[in-house]
Amino acid sequence: MKFERYGIGIAKGMALTLKHLFRPPLTVQYPDEKLVVSKRIRGNELVWFPDRCTGCGTCTKACLQGNIILVTHRGEPNKFIVDKFELDSGRCIFCGLCVESCPYDALAMGLEYECAKYRRGETILDKDKLKLTDQHQPSAYYRPQFAAGLPKQSLLIYDKKDGGQKLNLFPLSKRKRGPGA
Amino acid sequence: MTLLDQFQKMLMTAGLPDWAAYLVPALVGIILIIAVSLTLVIIFIWWERRLLGRFQLRLGPNRCGPEGILQPVATGLKLLLKEDIVPAKADKILHFLAPIVVFVPVLMIFAVVPVSEGAILANLNIGIVYVIAISSISTIGIFMAAWGSSNKFALISGMRTVAQMVSYELPVVLSIVGVGLVTGSFSMLSIVQAQSIPFILLMPLGGVIFFLGCLAEMNRSPFDLLEADSEIVAGYHTEYSGMKFAMFFMGEYGVALAYSAVIATLFLGGWSGPLLPPVIWFLIKVVLVFSFTVWMRATLPRLRVDQLMSFAWKGLLPMAVINLVIIAIEVLVVPASMLWLMVILNFAFAAVLVLLWSRLFTLGGGRVEV
Amino acid sequence: MPIKTEPFYLNLGPQHPSTHGVFRLRVELDGEVIVNVEPIIGYLHRGIEKLAETRTYTQVIPLTDRLDYVASMTNNLAYCLSVEKLAGIKVPERAEYLRVIFSELMRLANHFLAIGAFLNDCGALATPLIYMWREREKIVDLCEMTCGQRLLFNYMRVGGVSQDVPEEFMPALKKFVAEMPKFIGEYEQLIKQNEIFLARTKGVGILPKETAINIGASGPVLRGSGVNWDIRKKDPYSIYERFDFEVPTGEVGDCYDRFWVRLREMRQSVRILEQAIVQIPAKGPIRADVPQFFRPPAGEAYGHIEAPKGNLGFYVVSDGSIAPYRVHIFPPSLINVTALADMAIGWKVADLIIVFGSIDVVLGEIDR
Ligand code: SF4
Numbered sequence: 001m002k003f004e005r006y007g008i009g010i011a012k013g014m015a016l017t018l019k020h021l022f023r024p025p026l027t028v029q030y031p032d033e034k035l036v037v038s039k040r041i042r043g044n045e046l047v048w049f050p051d052r053c054t055g056c057g058t059c060t061k062a063c064l065q066g067n068i069i070l071v072t073h074r075g076e077p078n079k080f081i082v083d084k085f086e087l088d089s090g091r092c093i094f095c096g097l098c099v100e101s102c103p104y105d106a107l108a109m110g111l112e113y114e115c116a117k118y119r120r121g122e123t124i125l126d127k128d129k130l131k132l133t134d135q136h137q138p139s140a141y142y143r144p145q146f147a148a149g150l151p152k153q154s155l156l157i158y159d160k161k162d163g164g165q166k167l168n169l170f171p172l173s174k175r176k177r178g179p180g181a
Numbered sequence: 182m183t184l185l186d187q188f189q190k191m192l193m194t195a196g197l198p199d200w201a202a203y204l205v206p207a208l209v210g211i212i213l214i215i216a217v218s219l220t221l222v223i224i225f226i227w228w229e230r231r232l233l234g235r236f237q238l239r240l241g242p243n244r245c246g247p248e249g250i251l252q253p254v255a256t257g258l259k260l261l262l263k264e265d266i267v268p269a270k271a272d273k274i275l276h277f278l279a280p281i282v283v284f285v286p287v288l289m290i291f292a293v294v295p296v297s298e299g300a301i302l303a304n305l306n307i308g309i310v311y312v313i314a315i316s317s318i319s320t321i322g323i324f325m326a327a328w329g330s331s332n333k334f335a336l337i338s339g340m341r342t343v344a345q346m347v348s349y350e351l352p353v354v355l356s357i358v359g360v361g362l363v364t365g366s367f368s369m370l371s372i373v374q375a376q377s378i379p380f381i382l383l384m385p386l387g388g389v390i391f392f393l394g395c396l397a398e399m400n401r402s403p404f405d406l407l408e409a410d411s412e413i414v415a416g417y418h419t420e421y422s423g424m425k426f427a428m429f430f431m432g433e434y435g436v437a438l439a440y441s442a443v444i445a446t447l448f449l450g451g452w453s454g455p456l457l458p459p460v461i462w463f464l465i466k467v468v469l470v471f472s473f474t475v476w477m478r479a480t481l482p483r484l485r486v487d488q489l490m491s492f493a494w495k496g497l498l499p500m501a502v503i504n505l506v507i508i509a510i511e512v513l514v515v516p517a518s519m520l521w522l523m524v525i526l527n528f529a530f531a532a533v534l535v536l537l538w539s540r541l542f543t544l545g546g547g548r549v550e551v
Numbered sequence: 552m553p554i555k556t557e558p559f560y561l562n563l564g565p566q567h568p569s570t571h572g573v574f575r576l577r578v579e580l581d582g583e584v585i586v587n588v589e590p591i592i593g594y595l596h597r598g599i600e601k602l603a604e605t606r607t608y609t610q611v612i613p614l615t616d617r618l619d620y621v622a623s624m625t626n627n628l629a630y631c632l633s634v635e636k637l638a639g640i641k642v643p644e645r646a647e648y649l650r651v652i653f654s655e656l657m658r659l660a661n662h663f664l665a666i667g668a669f670l671n672d673c674g675a676l677a678t679p680l681i682y683m684w685r686e687r688e689k690i691v692d693l694c695e696m697t698c699g700q701r702l703l704f705n706y707m708r709v710g711g712v713s714q715d716v717p718e719e720f721m722p723a724l725k726k727f728v729a730e731m732p733k734f735i736g737e738y739e740q741l742i743k744q745n746e747i748f749l750a751r752t753k754g755v756g757i758l759p760k761e762t763a764i765n766i767g768a769s770g771p772v773l774r775g776s777g778v779n780w781d782i783r784k785k786d787p788y789s790i791y792e793r794f795d796f797e798v799p800t801g802e803v804g805d806c807y808d809r810f811w812v813r814l815r816e817m818r819q820s821v822r823i824l825e826q827a828i829v830q831i832p833a834k835g836p837i838r839a840d841v842p843q844f845f846r847p848p849a850g851e852a853y854g855h856i857e858a859p860k861g862n863l864g865f866y867v868v869s870d871g872s873i874a875p876y877r878v879h880i881f882p883p884s885l886i887n888v889t890a891l892a893d894m895a896i897g898w899k900v901a902d903l904i905i906v907f908g909s910i911d912v913v914l915g916e917i918d919r
């Protein structure tokens with residue numbers, strides 16, 4: 001190969017990198033600044049609504065990991081009482097098939113995604129841990145009824161005014177992104 | 182008369198014995214050089230990582246200290262605490278000595294770099310030749326590391342290093358001879374004093390050749406073949422960990438800093454400049470040169486090893502020789518008062534040569550029949 | 552005088568910065584020149600084909616995500632197409648468009664990563680990789696908006712897609728499509744004329760047309776060698792015959808051609824996206840009425856699509872039960888990587904890396 005262009009190609013490339021010096025950074029300073037996740041995020045802790053669950057067991061069959069343990073006994077006529085509903089979030093692959101298959105909208109994916117645990121046993125979510133609380137909210141994955149209250153996802157493609165990236169050259173380390181930042 | 186000489190004279194008039202008056206300033210100078218250069222190296226590591234981060238749409242280190250400036254210190258501390266692993270089949274002595282052999286010559290380069298008028302540790306009359314000679318020692322250290330760690334990736338890297346260093350030293354030295362011709366001296370001080378016009382304007386081609394050669398000598402992209410991480414993992418320091426690795430790391434950035442300083446001195450007019458104090462001017466120039474190398478590192482892919490060789494032998498070397506001849510003739514013919522004529526002539530010659538070479542020159546061989 | 556030296560064996564991988572996963576190459580070297588290359592695979596084997604036999608037809612879909620995890624929706628699509636062929640299911644109109652939109656987005660995402668990693672292998676210290684990653688990130692953002700995850704999407708279903716896109720999706724997609732040509736142009740500027748890049752890739756690792764066809768290579772590797780073969784044109788699936796696009800091909804089949812084919816393919820993908828945005832029906836069902844645990848009639852079907860890396864085929868055999876009797880996966884990466892030895896012998900170690908990078912393999916797909 002010859003240097004036919006006298007290095008103009010190299011110069012062009014270098015001009016482009018120089019231009020990127022003045023573009024907003026791509027990275028996020030994670031624990032300090034957090035992006036808003038999708039409304040439909042398949043988060044790590046599923047939410048179960050005991051009053052809506054009939055104990056039909058469709059979700060256990062839909063799970064490809066065989067991950068949901070359901071024990072019921074017969075209650076009043078035509079009704080199952082759920083004794084045990086247990087799900088191991090350490091084995092779960094968060095595919096969402098169980099949520100998709102539940103005919104009574106009694107199961108939803110969770111919103112949280114920072115669910116590291118110290119012990120293996122802690123990943124098992126029993127009836128109490130699956131219940132809806134203030135910290136434990138359902139996401140809108142396959143449950144559009146929950147979408148209304150959730151914040152808008154921060155997309156890289158959005159402009160500055162929609163909560164996209166900002167170029168904040170100084171001080172470099174104190175940069176915020178996303179709505180409310 | 183450098184500052185150290187003045188200090189020595191002061192001690193002598195104060196009545197110290199000769200040996201003490203000789204020893205004390207030397208020790209003070211050495212300690213000063215080591216301290217300042219190591220601090221600068223640390224700052225430059227931070228600067229490179231930060232700048233590279235910005236080129237790559239990242240932030241770079243920003244956690245330790247204000248704007249992350251203490252990050253290299255933290256890295257160093259971490260490396261200090263790491264276990265020192267020596268491969269079972271390593272040549273223990275070479276493996277141990279190599280980081281030292283790489284690191285010490287780097288510090289020695291700083292002895293002849295003038296920071297401002299008279300602020301130089303040793304005003305050798307062969308200053309720049311000394312730089313080239315000393316920095317070649319690092320090559321041996323790198324080869325020792327490559328051989329000593331009994332790793333195939335390291336060995337490939339070692340072989341590449343030796344070939345690369347030997348090839349690129351020639352154009353570098355030849356372009357320095359051009360500087361020597363114009364200045365009439367190899368002393369760094371007189372080179373700076375001779376630059377009424379920065380030599381990059383006076384001999385653009387020589388400057389570019391010297392810069393490219395220096396890039397190869399300090400193993401920076403696009404000539405960073407000896408630690409081409411996508412090919413040979415980490416090259417010669419694949420098997421190094423802990424403080425030994427840190428010494429390689431410091432050595433590498435030390436070379437980068439030293440060569441940036443040498444380029445600034447030789448071709449950009451060293452400390453001279455209007456208004457600001459000389460030290461500041463010198464630092465600005467060094468940072469500029471260094472940032473330029475970072476910029477290149479952020480953009481350019483790497484050459485292959487045979488392309489690297491042919492670039493040195495078929496591209497830079499003949500150009501350097503022609504450049505030298507042209508400058509020699511000009512020094513004879515052009516009167517000293519008409520340096521601007523030389524600037525114009527040299528720019529014209531540089532353009533013609535680059536044009537010619539871009540037509541004639543092919544890079545590297547292709548497939549080898551096996 | 553030729554110097555005879557002892558051959559020198561080098562293990563590239565399984566842990567090596569540029570083997571794109573856990574891939575191992577046993578390389579025989581003469582100095583830096585490659586005498587022989589022997590790929591050793593299987594470090595990432597998870598037995599997906601066997602696992603699929605004990606899952607229902609829907610439950611196989613999350614498994615297919617784990618094949619080519621760089622562009623996982625295309626795997627979903629290929630599998631679903633085969634099962635639909637097997638059971639004779641008709642997919643609603645809107646779902647077809649969504650499938651096309653997402654598989655073209657996946658093609659873009661894959662090519663961004665492929666080119667970025669390839670340039671990284673050439674030694675352009677991570678800069679192109681991160682620039683490409685930014686664009687990929689935008690696509691992944693869109694996918695996250697739709698199906699809640701950023702890597703293993705599990706979006707396509709037998710008979711359609713799992714759920715409709717949210718209303719923020721279309722404006723964002725339009726913005727993305729409008730901006731994309733500018734960015735692709737920028738990457739061309741960054742690297743296409745770069746002399747060092749040309750020196751490294753032009754004429755390196757040539758895969759002649761005949762060899763490429765004999766090996767059975769597909770995708771950009773085949774098209775880079777100058778064969779005009781694209782399943783979207785030659786055996787149209789889904790609704791690809793409705794779109795107007797070209798199939799870029801290379802001339803000599805070197806690394807540069809493969810790179811250049813990918814770059815032009817991205818422009819074509821953007822073109823398809825532009826048309827799909829206009830044509831997609833605003834409302835409508837997105838999933839045919841397929842029960843969760845459906846039993847296709849006994850039989851077999853083979854469906855293949857033009858995945859970003861080449862011809863991705865799924866061969867599904869049903870015995871009429873709830874789970875497939877056999878699922879066989881025909882991955883493009885595995886076939887393409889067999890061309891490596893032909894391309895790399897006689898070149899240097901550094902060339903081996905970029906030849907391997909230019910094939911663009913994903914180990915999840917090779918080892919399955
Ligand atoms: S998300 Fe998937 S793996 Fe997890 S419990 Fe539900 S079906 Fe099982």
Ligand code: SF4
Nearest residue numbers: 053054056057059102
């Ligand atoms: S499918 Fe829904 S209703 Fe049935 S057992 Fe599971 S959670 Fe309860």
